[in-house]
Amino acid sequence: MNRVRGAGLVGLVLVIAWGLIALFGPMLAPYEVGAIVAPDVFERMGGAHLLGSDYLGRDVLSRLLNGARFTVGLSFGAALLASSSGAALALFSAISVRWVDETVSRLMDALISIPGKILALVIVAAFGSSMVLLLLIAAVSYMPGAFRIARSLAVNLNQMEYVQVARVRGEGRVHIAIFEILPNMIHPLLADFGLRFVFVVLLLSGLSFLGLGVQPPDADLGSLVRENISGLAEVAPAIIAPALAIATLTIGVNLLIDSLASGGRSVTDEA
Amino acid sequence: MSAHLQVSGLEVTVSGEHGERIRIVDDVNFEANKGEVLALIGESGSGKTTIALALMAYARRGCTISAGQIRIGDTSVLELSREQLFGFRGNRVSYVSQSAAAAFNPSKSIMDQVIETAMLHKLSSKSAARSKAIELFSSLALPNPETIGNHYPHQVSGGQLQRLMAAMALISDPDVVILDEPTTALDVTTQIEVLRAFKKVVRNRGTTAIYVSHDLSVVAQMADKIVVLKNGTVREAGETMQVLDAPSDEYTQALMAAAKPSLRVESLKKPDSETEAALLELRDVSAGFGRVDADGMPKFTILHDVNLTVERGTTLGIIGESGCGKSTLARTIAGLHPAAAGSICLDGVPLATHLSKRTRDQLRRVQIVFQNADTALNPAHTVEQVVGRPLVFYKGISADETHKRVAELLAQVKLPVDIATRRCAELSGGQKQRINLARALAAEPDIILCDEVTSALDTVVGAAILDLIAELRRELDVAFIFISHDISAVRSVCDDILVLYSGRTVEFGKRENFAAGPGHPYTDLLVSSVPELRQGWLEETSARTILRPVDNAVDVDEICAFVDRCPVRLDGICDTKRPPRLIHANGNEVLCHLPQAES
Amino acid sequence: MILLLVAKRILIAFFTLLLVSLVVFSITSLLPGDAAQELLGQSATPEIVAELREQLGLNQPGHIRYLVWLKGLLSGDPGISMVSDMPVRDIIGQRLPKSLMLAGLTAAVSVPLALLIGILSAMYRDSRLDRSLNIVTLSMIAVPEFLVATIAVIVFAVQLRWLPSITIVSPDATFGELARAFAMPVMTLCFVVVAQMARMTRAAVINQLDSPYVEMAILKGARPTRIALRHAFPNAIGPVVNAIALSLSYLLGGAIIVETIFNYPGIASLMVNAVTSRDMPLLQACAMIFSGAYLMMVLVADIVAIVSNPKLRHR
Numbered sequence A: 001m002n003r004v005r006g007a008g009l010v011g012l013v014l015v016i017a018w019g020l021i022a023l024f025g026p027m028l029a030p031y032e033v034g035a036i037v038a039p040d041v042f043e044r045m046g047g048a049h050l051l052g053s054d055y056l057g058r059d060v061l062s063r064l065l066n067g068a069r070f071t072v073g074l075s076f077g078a079a080l081l082a083s084s085s086g087a088a089l090a091l092f093s094a095i096s097v098r099w100v101d102e103t104v105s106r107l108m109d110a111l112i113s114i115p116g117k118i119l120a121l122v123i124v125a126a127f128g129s130s131m132v133l134l135l136l137i138a139a140v141s142y143m144p145g146a147f148r149i150a151r152s153l154a155v156n157l158n159q160m161e162y163v164q165v166a167r168v169r170g171e172g173r174v175h176i177a178i179f180e181i182l183p184n185m186i187h188p189l190l191a192d193f194g195l196r197f198v199f200v201v202l203l204l205s206g207l208s209f210l211g212l213g214v215q216p217p218d219a220d221l222g223s224l225v226r227e228n229i230s231g232l233a234e235v236a237p238a239i240i241a242p243a244l245a246i247a248t249l250t251i252g253v254n255l256l257i258d259s260l261a262s263g264g265r266s267v268t269d270e271a
Numbered sequence B: 001m002s003a004h005l006q007v008s009g010l011e012v013t014v015s016g017e018h019g020e021r022i023r024i025v026d027d028v029n030f031e032a033n034k035g036e037v038l039a040l041i042g043e044s045g046s047g048k049t050t051i052a053l054a055l056m057a058y059a060r061r062g063c064t065i066s067a068g069q070i071r072i073g074d075t076s077v078l079e080l081s082r083e084q085l086f087g088f089r090g091n092r093v094s095y096v097s098q099s100a101a102a103a104f105n106p107s108k109s110i111m112d113q114v115i116e117t118a119m120l121h122k123l124s125s126k127s128a129a130r131s132k133a134i135e136l137f138s139s140l141a142l143p144n145p146e147t148i149g150n151h152y153p154h155q156v157s158g159g160q161l162q163r164l165m166a167a168m169a170l171i172s173d174p175d176v177v178i179l180d181e182p183t184t185a186l187d188v189t190t191q192i193e194v195l196r197a198f199k200k201v202v203r204n205r206g207t208t209a210i211y212v213s214h215d216l217s218v219v220a221q222m223a224d225k226i227v228v229l230k231n232g233t234v235r236e237a238g239e240t241m242q243v244l245d246a247p248s249d250e251y252t253q254a255l256m257a258a259a260k261p262s263l264r265v266e267s268l269k270k271p272d273s274e275t276e277a278a279l280l281e282l283r284d285v286s287a288g289f290g291r292v293d294a295d296g297m298p299k300f301t302i303l304h305d306v307n308l309t310v311e312r313g314t315t316l317g318i319i320g321e322s323g324c325g326k327s328t329l330a331r332t333i334a335g336l337h338p339a340a341a342g343s344i345c346l347d348g349v350p351l352a353t354h355l356s357k358r359t360r361d362q363l364r365r366v367q368i369v370f371q372n373a374d375t376a377l378n379p380a381h382t383v384e385q386v387v388g389r390p391l392v393f394y395k396g397i398s399a400d401e402t403h404k405r406v407a408e409l410l411a412q413v414k415l416p417v418d419i420a421t422r423r424c425a426e427l428s429g430g431q432k433q434r435i436n437l438a439r440a441l442a443a444e445p446d447i448i449l450c451d452e453v454t455s456a457l458d459t460v461v462g463a464a465i466l467d468l469i470a471e472l473r474r475e476l477d478v479a480f481i482f483i484s485h486d487i488s489a490v491r492s493v494c495d496d497i498l499v500l501y502s503g504r505t506v507e508f509g510k511r512e513n514f515a516a517g518p519g520h521p522y523t524d525l526l527v528s529s530v531p532e533l534r535q536g537w538l539e540e541t542s543a544r545t546i547l548r549p550v551d552n553a554v555d556v557d558e559i560c561a562f563v564d565r566c567p568v569r570l571d572g573i574c575d576t577k578r579p580p581r582l583i584h585a586n587g588n589e590v591l592c593h594l595p596q597a598e599s
Numbered sequence C: 001m002i003l004l005l006v007a008k009r010i011l012i013a014f015f016t017l018l019l020v021s022l023v024v025f026s027i028t029s030l031l032p033g034d035a036a037q038e039l040l041g042q043s044a045t046p047e048i049v050a051e052l053r054e055q056l057g058l059n060q061p062g063h064i065r066y067l068v069w070l071k072g073l074l075s076g077d078p079g080i081s082m083v084s085d086m087p088v089r090d091i092i093g094q095r096l097p098k099s100l101m102l103a104g105l106t107a108a109v110s111v112p113l114a115l116l117i118g119i120l121s122a123m124y125r126d127s128r129l130d131r132s133l134n135i136v137t138l139s140m141i142a143v144p145e146f147l148v149a150t151i152a153v154i155v156f157a158v159q160l161r162w163l164p165s166i167t168i169v170s171p172d173a174t175f176g177e178l179a180r181a182f183a184m185p186v187m188t189l190c191f192v193v194v195a196q197m198a199r200m201t202r203a204a205v206i207n208q209l210d211s212p213y214v215e216m217a218i219l220k221g222a223r224p225t226r227i228a229l230r231h232a233f234p235n236a237i238g239p240v241v242n243a244i245a246l247s248l249s250y251l252l253g254g255a256i257i258v259e260t261i262f263n264y265p266g267i268a269s270l271m272v273n274a275v276t277s278r279d280m281p282l283l284q285a286c287a288m289i290f291s292g293a294y295l296m297m298v299l300v301a302d303i304v305a306i307v308s309n310p311k312l313r314h315r
Helices: A007-028 A060-095 A098-112 A116-127 A131-158 A161-169 A173-184 A186-209 A221-227 A229-234 A237-260 B048-054 B082-088 B110-114 B116-120 B126-139 B158-170 B188-205 B216-222 B240-245 B250-259 B326-334 B360-365 B383-395 B399-412 B417-421 B429-442 B459-475 B487-493 B512-516 B521-529 C002-029 C035-040 C046-056 C062-074 C088-123 C128-142 C145-159 C175-209 C212-219 C224-261 C267-276 C280-308
Strands: B005-015 B021-032 B037-041 B063-072 B093-096 B176-180 B208-213 B225-230 B233-239 B280-292 B298-310 B315-319 B341-346 B366-369 B447-451 B479-484 B496-501 B504-510 B581-583 B589-591
Touching: A007 A060, A007 A237, A060 A098, A060 A131, A060 A173, A060 A186, A060 A221, A060 A237, A098 A131, A098 C002, A116 A131, A116 A186, A116 C002, A116 C224, A116 C267, A116 C280, A131 A173, A131 A186, A161 A173, A161 B360, A161 B366, A161 B383, A173 A186, A186 A221, A186 A237, A186 C145, A186 C224, A221 A229, A221 A237, A221 C145, A229 A237, A229 C145, A237 C128, A237 C145, B005 B048, B021 B037, B021 B048, B021 B063, B021 B225, B021 B233, B037 B048, B037 B216, B048 B063, B048 B176, B048 B208, B093 B158, B093 C212, B110 B116, B110 B126, B110 B158, B116 B126, B126 B158, B126 B188, B158 B176, B158 B188, B188 B216, B188 B521, B208 B216, B216 B240, B216 B250, B225 B240, B225 B250, B233 B240, B233 B250, B250 B459, B280 B326, B298 B326, B298 B496, B298 B504, B315 B326, B315 B487, B326 B366, B326 B447, B326 B479, B360 B366, B360 B383, B366 B429, B383 B399, B383 B417, B383 B429, B399 B417, B399 B429, B429 B447, B429 B459, B459 B479, B459 B487, B479 B487, B487 B512, B496 B521, B504 B512, B504 B521, C002 C062, C002 C280, C062 C280, C088 C128, C088 C175, C088 C224, C088 C267, C088 C280, C128 C175, C145 C175, C145 C224, C175 C224, C212 C224, C224 C267, C224 C280, C267 C280
Parallel strands: B037 B208, B037 B225, B093 B176, B176 B208, B315 B479, B315 B496, B366 B447, B447 B479
Antiparallel strands: B005 B021, B005 B063, B225 B233, B280 B298, B280 B341, B496 B504, B504 B589, B581 B589
């Protein structure tokens, strides 16, 4: 971590802060999450309510601290699922016989051709949007991208002479995949996991913003923006705060990855 | 009167991990007179390229020229402004880099790039520059000088590109030309032609040149003066004759020793009994890639009917230029590249062509060591994991025993025991190659296939690896197949030598027969192309006649594969018939139409 | 040779599109609910439901329904909208030009801007300019579109009252009106797309600037502008076009939020409506359009890369 400097350090602080909020946020919340506690709707910042009140007069800070858990937690779970299943499938595919590899790769190519958000909308339309479903939807939408990255890594590593040495020694495919190839994929995969996380946060917040994501009474950060949209004309903190919260989370992760993997793949390789 | 080129107190630094400055070139001084060729010689990391680039006031990313003076004629190079440098670079000093293939822009025609310097500096009209380029092409002995410039870089060969690059450097009639390892990427038979062309052009034009190289023998042909560099400092400088004949510095002496061909294997081992089957025997092995036809032969054949035998405990050298199929041969023996035809027998027992069909014990008995130690060792593993794995895999011995055995193996390859806990990525090139050998030895194999194990290493380090292989041969009852493009390395460790050309065995026989010659015309060409460590060798070696190309319509499989490069070919025979396999008086098998006496 | 490669690439694209249709159809017809029941509501008698099922072809096995649907899709008739009872073709026909207009305007603004930023920051790599641009673009990518849109509305519509917060375009609008109407949606979309494209362009150009032939050009005395434009850029065309294609394909997803916020009558907001009303034929058609557009852009980029490769062009 001693390589993290400047913008990367800002990123690291933001990531740690949001991690802590996701873990302990609800305990820190000054008010009950669903309770109407303010005399007025869309109150300004300061006073009894640090971030003002929302469209029903609920405490924005408390709702934000609770909502962050959904955004961070769901996204983390979905990104983890997408990255690990993508990597596992990629490893399997790379060491398999050719036709298996071809079939899996073609199918993933097809899945990649359906833009993530579109695929998510199709699945939401078909199956609805419970918490578990949302997690799966996000994971499925971004798994093909993780697969593609991991497969190209695995294929390259598979050509390395040390893998050939292992093959000449008579090692089995599974040993080669786990002991020779996987350890050298970990670093780029971690950076890719960070990117997936950012994509998933944006996807889930977007879905919630459209009313297709986390359903009331639960609310993630995207839902908070949506439900307070009527405060837009008054420039209410109730709408600005959750939107900024998402931005600081994703920017934080991006800055951190960028400084860790300087010169490596950049965030822009959306898949 | 002061020298034409003067470098004094040159210092170049790079920024370290924590922002501190590290000196990679430290207080370097030398000078060259007009028309002289000065060589900067050193191994990787010696700073020779950095110094050469500094002559153009250029430092690569991260490097800074931090002190010193460079004078070329009346110009103080390091004091030029940014604007003046645009007019200086390419115009007064020009550069020829090591890899011409990479230094040409793939999307521009060769002519456009050759005359670009003249256009940039407005030295002449476009048509004048073109005719000058064509003139240079022909004095550099390039084929079809009129039209070669219309091609794109990927359409011409590496040796031609290197000469085209020299033309690019000379188009502006610069005061100084820098030649940075200009022949290192070339095959030895091509190198001699390129060297000859360079020397002629440099001499005729009276160009002052800086010749950067790691190869003393090449430098001996080219340079008037030599500057020996190590770790960014000058170790020795002087006239070529004086440095070669009486090197005063210890490091120069070590370089000289490594460059001189030496015999590392004194006595040739003989098989104990005649009845015993050869350890490894290949019969008519063919291999290739692409779609397989009805006869089981692939579309593109790399190896054609290769035969060889290796006796227990002996070493077979396989030599040939890049693309001749020598690495494929190693991979075919190892089962990584399945043979399309022929048989491979280990102790008389046929081996399956694909390694997945071989038994674990067969796999254990044949080990392979790859050229590039950087990619042959898993960077995520420790030395102990790498060397210990064959022990666990083949023998299933306990962790304690593995630990002990790894220590023994490390001692055998002359590495300290405490290296065992280090990660492979942290080691130097020479150390990695030793670990590579130790891993092969751990399997207690009968034969080790060494594929270009010294070619990625510096001369001195490579020589030490050769010494190690020779020693292992003496101490252990293990056979080697030693594959290399370097005939002196092969001669120094091998009992038998096989010369591979275009996938065919053109000559096979005892090592001592290869020093005397004559043998196959290709072998002779190969042997005579290796520069010797003395001045005047290049001049003594007769220039090759430029050969008329062979009619393309003839199927190359039906004639001699070497015919278009053969200096002694018989028209009407060599280009119409497949050559026979002759046994020469010295016992060597030679694939040639010519009877021995005539060659 | 080039023709063969291009033909092969086009064939692969079609095959992939076929697979995409299979995926889209499978997901949407694995529906837990019954489309006929849903259309008619809970009060419908079983007989009427059965009749409608028959009519919609829901009684046939899955693969037959897929083939029927695919045939309709290929002949330009992807079915009847369940909600509005209009042919899907007509509904999309009204909306598609508007989406294309938005995408076209965004591309016209973003591509030149992104190339400029990308090439500049590659040329001045590690300078203060480059480092600030890096942080700015990195942050722009990570910001959700609705934040950009809301801020844009707050600043330009609420505070400054320069622009309308909803994009309504009358057929006889003047250029000024058009520009005002499209300013905010285009701005929002550009915000994210420019950053992405610029970063990928920078990476592609830097990749070339690091190559030995660029060092050679420096040593010939060529100036930075010449090196970037005459030496590096021709070799970076393939990757740069690829970057443009990938970024523009992002427009497809980004448009969903933007069209919804600004109430813009394009395909993306149509698709969101189709999701909320579970109008499957409409949804399927929209999904296919988006995927087709993505494939088309990637295909064009690949073909450009093949054609611009000197090793394939000059054999």
